[in-house]
Amino acid sequence: xxxxxxxxxxxxxxxxxxxxxxxxxxxxxxxxxxxxxxxxxxxxxxxxxxxxxxxxxxxxxxxxxxxxxxxxxxxxxxxxxxxxxxxxxxxxxxxxxxxxxxxxxxxxxxxxxxxxxxxxxxxxxxxxxxxxxxxxxxxxxxxxxxxxxxxxxxxxxxxxxxxxxxxxxxxxxxxxxxxxxxxxxxxxxxxxxxxxxxxxxxxxxxxxxxxxxxxxxxxxxxxxxxxxxxxxxxxxxxxxxxxxxxxxxxxxxxxxxxxxxxxxxxxxxxxxxxxxxxxxxxxxxxxxxxxxxxxxxxxxxxxxxxxxxxxxxxxxxxxxxxxxxxxxxxxxxxxxxxxxxxxxxxxxxxxxxxxxxxxxxxxxxxxxxxxxxxxxxxxxxxxxxxxxxxxxxxxxxxxxxxxxxxxxxxxxxxxxx
Ligand SMILES: Nc1nc2c(c(=O)[nH]1)N[C@H]1C(S)=C(S)[C@@H](COP(=O)(O)OP(=O)(O)OC[C@H]3O[C@@H](n4cnc5c(N)ncnc54)[C@H](O)[C@@H]3O)O[C@H]1N2
Ligand code: MOO
Ligand SMILES: [Mg+2]
Numbered sequence: 224x225x226x227x228x229x230x231x232x233x234x235x236x237x238x239x240x241x242x243x244x245x246x247x248x249x250x251x252x253x254x255x256x257x258x259x260x261x262x263x264x265x266x267x268x269x270x271x272x273x274x275x276x277x278x279x280x281x282x283x284x285x286x287x288x289x290x291x292x293x294x295x296x297x298x299x300x301x302x303x304x305x306x307x308x309x310x311x312x313x314x315x316x317x318x319x320x321x322x323x324x325x326x327x328x329x330x331x332x333x334x335x336x337x338x339x340x341x342x343x344x345x346x347x348x349x350x351x352x353x354x355x356x357x358x359x360x361x362x363x364x365x366x367x368x369x370x371x372x373x374x375x376x377x378x379x380x381x382x383x384x385x386x387x388x389x390x391x392x393x394x395x396x397x398x399x400x401x402x403x404x405x406x407x408x409x410x411x412x413x414x415x416x417x418x419x420x421x422x423x424x425x426x427x428x429x430x431x432x433x434x435x436x437x438x439x440x441x442x443x444x445x446x447x448x449x450x451x452x453x454x455x456x457x458x459x460x461x462x463x464x465x466x467x468x469x470x471x472x473x474x475x476x477x478x479x480x481x482x483x484x485x486x487x488x489x490x491x492x493x494x495x496x497x498x499x500x501x502x503x504x505x506x507x508x509x510x511x512x513x514x515x516x517x518x519x520x521x522x523x524x525x526x527x528x529x530x531x532x533x534x535x536x537x538x539x540x541x542x543x544x545x546x547x548x549x550x551x552x553x554x555x556x557x558x559x560x561x562x563x564x565x566x567x568x569x570x571x572x573x574x575x576x577x578x579x580x581x582x583x584x585x586x587x588x589x590x591x592x593x594x595x596x597x598x599x600x601x602x603x604x605x606x607x608x609x610x611x612x613x614x615x616x617x618x619x620x621x622x623x624x625x626x627x628x629x630x631x632x633x634x635x636x637x638x639x640x
Pocket of ligand 3: 479480481482483484487528
């Protein structure tokens with residue numbers, strides 16, 4: 224008889240063995256979606272020179288002190304600069320430089336007036352700009368360091384690099400970006416019934432869906448999946464492939480063969496290896512047979528063969544482990560509360576994860592179970608965007624109850640507002 228342990232404790236037992244991985248460098252073009260391996264510190268202030276945020280005229284503010292509609296001030300336009308150009312002189316109080324958005328503020332100038340508030344006129348072959356109101360010192364200048372101050376930590380290590388971070392990296396001249404190496408995660412599918420997806424069907428056999436599902440789950444959390452194929456339900460074959468995977472990967476995930484059937488060999492494989500068993504039963508459904516063991520500091524996750532139990536086992540245990548190897552502080556699925564839309568009357572001796580659909584209506588999160596809820600069902604995995612979490616030891620839940628929900632992926636919305 225196996226003794227089920229609570230989910231929290233199982234997660235704790237797994238996470239104790241986690242070590243942060245190494246870093247590597249990738250090009251700026253290839254870094255999005257990877258995990259930052261170092262803080263991004265502002266190595267210089269941004270902007271690093273005072274610049275104009277508008278198309279207009281750079282001037283000395285004092286010169287406009289008395290400007291009004293009735294008595295406009297005329298300043299001589301001594302130059303024109305676009306972004307990227309620099310005006311070399313030093314501006315005198317009776318002068319202005321026509322300046323475009325992004326150009327460096329000329330020496331001597333301390334304000335910019337927008338072009339819409341001015342009128343340019345020509346007199347005696349010279350250009351003048353007419354200004355009808357007082358411009359304050361510092362007005363319309365993007366100051367050095369306004370965006371980022373030198374020495375400031377702009378993005379923390381462990382953050383997933385998204386497009387905004389790519390912009391910051393480019394701003395500081397990172398052509399190579401330090402990212403966490405992707406942990407190599409082996410996938411071994413056990414089961415004599417399994418066929419490759421391209422093989423013709425035979426009576427009693429099924430296609431191996433878990434391997435590809437896990438491959439996608441591993442990629443989604445930032446790991447590098449390595450498929451070790453399928454192994455027939457024999458002890459020798461299973462042991463051989465597990466040993467090979469342990470040599471080549473950082474983490475090994477097996478599916479199937481962890482329960483109490485005559486051909487469930489994973490428990491014997493752990494025993495033969497002398498691996499330290501962390502647990503072989505968790506008080507949850509699906510996935511109660513989920514097991515974990517450690518061999519030479521490498522984690523072996525023994526996930527159930529049943530597709531939805533396999534999916535849940537990965538998200539609860541392998542996901543945070545891989546994310547922690549990647550140095551990510553946000554390791555777990557996001558948990559929110561939502562209002563149940565339909566009765567779910569089954570009692571829950573173990574904590575139950577119900578495949579569900581969550582939606583945002585009228586300022587509230589609503590959730591309803593989706594598809595069939597048995598452990599061996601694949602279709603509801605395709606339909607679900609969340610799991611409802613019903614704690615162990617509770618009776619049924621009714622429509623209107625508030626329930627915890629784990630979000631599986633962000634899908635955006637079908638309308639703008
Ligand atoms: N007497 C008992 N029988 C079972 C128990 C139990 O407590 N006592 N637990 C049941 C539960 S719950 C689960 S979950 C399964 C777990 O079994 P295993 O993890 O040992 O997995 P298998 O027996 O190898 O396979 C289970 C099921 O999943 C299918 N499968 C396996 N691999 C794949 C794959 N790669 N792709 C798609 N489908 C796969 C397999 O054909 C089986 O139908 O045990 C129950 N039994
Ligand atoms: O391990 Mo099974 O999926 O609990 O149903
Ligand atoms: Mg079995």
